[in-house]
Amino acid sequence: MSVVGFDFGNENCIVAVARQRGIDVVLNDESKRETPAIVCFGEKQRFIGTAGAASSTMNPKNSISQIKRLIGRQFSDPELQMDLKSMPFSVTEGPDGYPLIHARYLGDVRTFTPTQLLGMVLSDLKSIAEKNLNTAVVDCCIGIPVYFTDLQRRAVLDAATIAGLHPLHLIHETTATALAYGIYKTDLPENDQINVAFVDIGHASMQVCIAGFKKGQLKILAHSFDRSLGGRDFDEVLFQHFAAKFKDEYKIDVFQNARACIRLRAACEKLKKVLSANPEAPLNIECLMDEKDVRGFIKREEFEHISAPILHRVKRPLEKALADAGLAVEEVHTVEVIGSASRVPAMLKILTEFFGKEPRRTMNASECVARGCALQCAILSPTFKVREFQVNESFPFPISLSWKGSAADAQHGGAEQQQLVFPKGNPIPSVKAVTFHKTSTFSVDVQYSDPSDLQVPPKISTYTIGPFPTVRSDRPKLKVKVRLNLHGIVSVESATLLEEEDVEVPVSKEPAKEDTKMETDEAPKDTAGPSANETDVNMQDVKGTANAAGVENGVHESGDKHMQMETDTKVEAPKKKVKKTDVPVAELVYGAMLPADVQKAVEKEFEMALQDRVMEETKDKKNAVEAYVYDMRNKLSDKYHDFVTAPEKEEFTAKLQETEDWLYEDGEDETKGVYVAKLEELKKQGDPIEERYKEYAERGTVVDQLAYCI
Ligand code: ATP
Ligand code: MG
Ligand code: K
Structure with a gap:
């Protein structure tokens, strides 16, 4: 049984696994700890995660991100309508009143539901876990925001089914964090209760949870949230600021150009991160639009000034959490901030002011949710022995x-x-x-x-x-x-x-x-x-x-x-x-997938995954032909030099050259079978040469050994 925790974020996903010595965050194929939640549809295959992010600037219309915002929401949902304004891909209302995403895939424009897309992201995360654990992963725990509706929770379960996963527990992200915080604490009091506030500022939303800790247990006292207050809102403020500025200074209107919008938004996100560590930051983009290079600059003070409408909203969820927990602010012993957008310094200022104490960052801000999920999975798994720790969860909606x-x-x-x-x-x-x-x-x-x-x-x-x-x-x-x-x-x-x-x-x-x-x-x-x-x-x-x-x-x-x-x-x-x-x-x-439709989606995902695999294997086989050509050409004029006759070498070299040309022309886009046959054809000529060389080389070692014996 696998013991895995998944944190699927609006922007970044993390996979944590339980091993006998503890919980580890595992690396993806690109050796990164964070995997972008992106599915990019191509002419031949899909690119998911890091590969998806790499393709997204080239192919923005077919790169689907912010899937967490789309899942389980009606098309008419005002928040979704707001979100759609900054999404570069096409979303329409399906016959059932829920969004459908359009993307060009395998030569046609096709439609996908947000649940299917989340299924794709989860199946990518599943394969990351499988490669690390070297075993099939089915059982898992998945983190979800506390504000997820009944329908959104059902959609996550359906997406997990589509990905071939079986969640033992969808756990609130902040509760997973509280678990990861409390389970290793050895100094929790027997009778008194220590109240800790967890504040998560993510990509699109903010969540607060107050938990009371005692020896061997935690009790959630209150949950609160703002579903539309996260890091991306700061990007948007900077984006609007510079878009207006550039219109003025350079007479360019980025809103007329989708690509310019994407590039400016990306630059603003970078700028925001620079401002977290520096009092001021420059913004330079070459050839943003109309062949104009743009330059900008902003001080942290000004950034905070233009972000005031966002920062203003931070207090409400904090007040609500305190009120619901029935606590005075002095009764909150510790404040822990998590979520990567909490690195905006103004956030910390507000939290410090509100709680009357500086928030702490003892948790790994980006990884604690996934770790908590893996811990919860380990607790539920019969194969792991986990320290006795009880989580008393509280439901946010009457x-x-x-x-x-x-x-x-x-x-x-x-x-x-x-x-x-x-x-x-x-x-x-x-x-x-x-x-x-x-x-x-x-x-x-x-x-x-x-x-x-x-x-x-x-x-x-x-x-x-x-x-x-x-x-x-x-x-x-x-x-x-x-x-x-x-x-x-x-x-x-x-x-x-x-x-x-x-x-x-x-x-x-x-x-x-x-x-x-x-x-x-x-x-x-x-x-x-x-x-x-x-x-x-x-x-x-x-x-x-x-x-x-x-x-x-x-x-x-x-x-x-x-x-x-x-x-x-x-x-x-x-x-x-x-x-x-x-x-x-x-x-x-209302709005949930019927079991028969889930089954159909499972089959569709299987087909698409097969297509991805065939394309990956095709690429591998093509690379193998190319590698053989280069390797053999080098060896013919080096190692194998003495083992080929001149005409033999000439003929083979010509053949290799011909193959290389073919790879860039007619053979650029062939099926896997053609590349396999091509490699075999080359080897038919190359193997005898290699044999001769090997025979000699082995004889050589025998001779050496004999010499040594004597
Ligand atoms: P969510 O929890 O909302 O589903 P997520 O888990 O994907 O989303 P995080 O990875 O916690 O979100 O946070 C992503 C946000 O953090 C992005 O908006 C990113 O720009 C922002 N961010 C990352 N590093 C910094 C930094 N150094 N300073 C300011 N913001 C940052
Ligand atoms: Mg998050
Ligand atoms: K267990």
């Missing part, structure tokens, strides 16, 4: 169930009923049971209770529960289990009809009417309130509430306790027997 009121409520138009199931800060994972008094098919929606935080449509999914079996008792309960899983994805897991039956007189009552539920709903008084739970022993564990329509809800804290409650129910009412019948549950998740 989630409700909602359903149409029953017929009893008809005069109010079957009003919408809502029940909060997972409040903000609910532990992850968690299972809760909601009890309904319904006996015919109905549907419930899972939705965000407070969608304003996310700016997405509130509805996540709809579950249709039914058909029901014939109901025999007069007050049946339907227990609906709702799960918030380890990835932070919510689903209705099962529905069970509970009917109390008299043991002595089994089922001899009049047959239940179709609208039993109506009667139940109509008579809420005796089922409402705590009395509704009279058959439950663990009253303290059951938060029984009744809403206006008289629907009773027993909400339970955790899966295990819930299971226990069912057992207890039987113990408490010895005269009654509870008959349980499973009621079918059908799921519809």
Whole structure:
């Protein structure tokens, strides 16, 4: 079993693996620790990661980046619309309302979904891990931003499936960081709690998390974020600044020229990095546009001045995190900054001012997420023994169930009923049971209770529960289990009809009417309130509430306790027997891929990966022919000189020259098989010469040895 952690960033990805001696960040093919999240489509193959970044300036329209911004978002999403303005590739709205990316690939313009693209990035990361571990990688942990919606989380899982990965745990990036921070700490107090704030400023977003540490455990106290505040925003500010300046000074409008835009943006990013270490920095670009070279210059002060609107927004998530954690600023013991954009000095100034202490950088700012993910994977893996350390995660969004009121409520138009199931800060994972008094098919929606935080449509999914079996008792309960899983994805897991039956007189009552539920709903008084739970022993564990329509809800804290409650129910009412019948549950998740479509995407990815491999092998074979030509030509006039006759050498040299010419002309773009045949053809002539030389050389050593023996 592989133990691997992936941090897929909007800009950079990191792969960490667990080895017996600890967690290592592994190098990619280009010996880099960071791998760009880019897929570049070519005429013959794709280039992903570092290779993709290398091709991207040549081929910007077909180089897809910022995939993390695109995934699991509707095309109409205002943030996505903002992002699209600076993306050099074409994105349109698909028939389902989600974005489709257009790129020229294998001679045609094709469309891809963001999920497919993330699948490509993950499969590149997977192969980096595999090359380092020398084994197949399937099980892994993947870091995700805390603000990822239910749909975005599902999209990451689908992308992982497309890449042939099986995530054991999608873990919040800041929580992974907190884990990497706490697990090696040997001085954590037994009883007191040390509160640490983690602030991650990445490429496109900012996340804050406050965690309380004790010996052997961490508890997430609060998460907060700004989804659109990251390093790229500083680039944009500089870009706008210099674009305006150059329009003035050089009379060029970079907005009219896509390539000039890309080059100026890249230069501004470099400039920003220089300003992190220097009080001022120059900007020079040769031949930016209209054959004009441009020169610019900016001081850090001015950079900070023009960045004020961005810097201004940093405080809000910090305040929110403190408020949600219920902490005064003095109660935050340590502040750790991570994410590469935190290197902007003005950021540190704001953090220092806010917390009243200087933030620390004891974590490796770019690698800690991947390390935390690998650690989490190791904890979950049976093959690794990891120091006992418990992570108590907290879910950032309140989630409700909602359903149409029953017929009893008809005069109010079957009003919408809502029940909060997972409040903000609910532990992850968690299972809760909601009890309904319904006996015919109905549907419930899972939705965000407070969608304003996310700016997405509130509805996540709809579950249709039914058909029901014939109901025999007069007050049946339907227990609906709702799960918030380890990835932070919510689903209705099962529905069970509970009917109390008299043991002595089994089922001899009049047959239940179709609208039993109506009667139940109509008579809420005796089922409402705590009395509704009279058959439950663990009253303290059951938060029984009744809403206006008289629907009773027993909400339970955790899966295990819930299971226990069912057992207890039987113990408490010895005269009654509870008959349980499973009621079918059908799921519809808005915007999610259907399993059949995931399967199709898996096959497509397989085909594209095969094409990439064939092209890589073709390149290798072509290189082998070229290398043979050069090598043999050198040896013919050197090592092999005495082992060829003059006409033989002349003929072979001509043949080599002919091959070299062919490689640059007709043979430039041949199939793998042609290069293999070509090499064999050459070897037919070259091998006998090589043989003769080898025979001589070996004889030579034998002679030497003999001489030595004598
Ligand atoms: P995200 O976490 O938002 O998905 P990511 O993990 O890819 O993105 P990071 O690698 O943490 O992002 O940060 C990338 C950003 O950091 C880029 O905007 C980059 O320009 C910026 N950055 C890198 N080095 C420096 C530096 N020395 N000074 C200022 N900014 C920097
Ligand atoms: Mg990041
Ligand atoms: K383990």
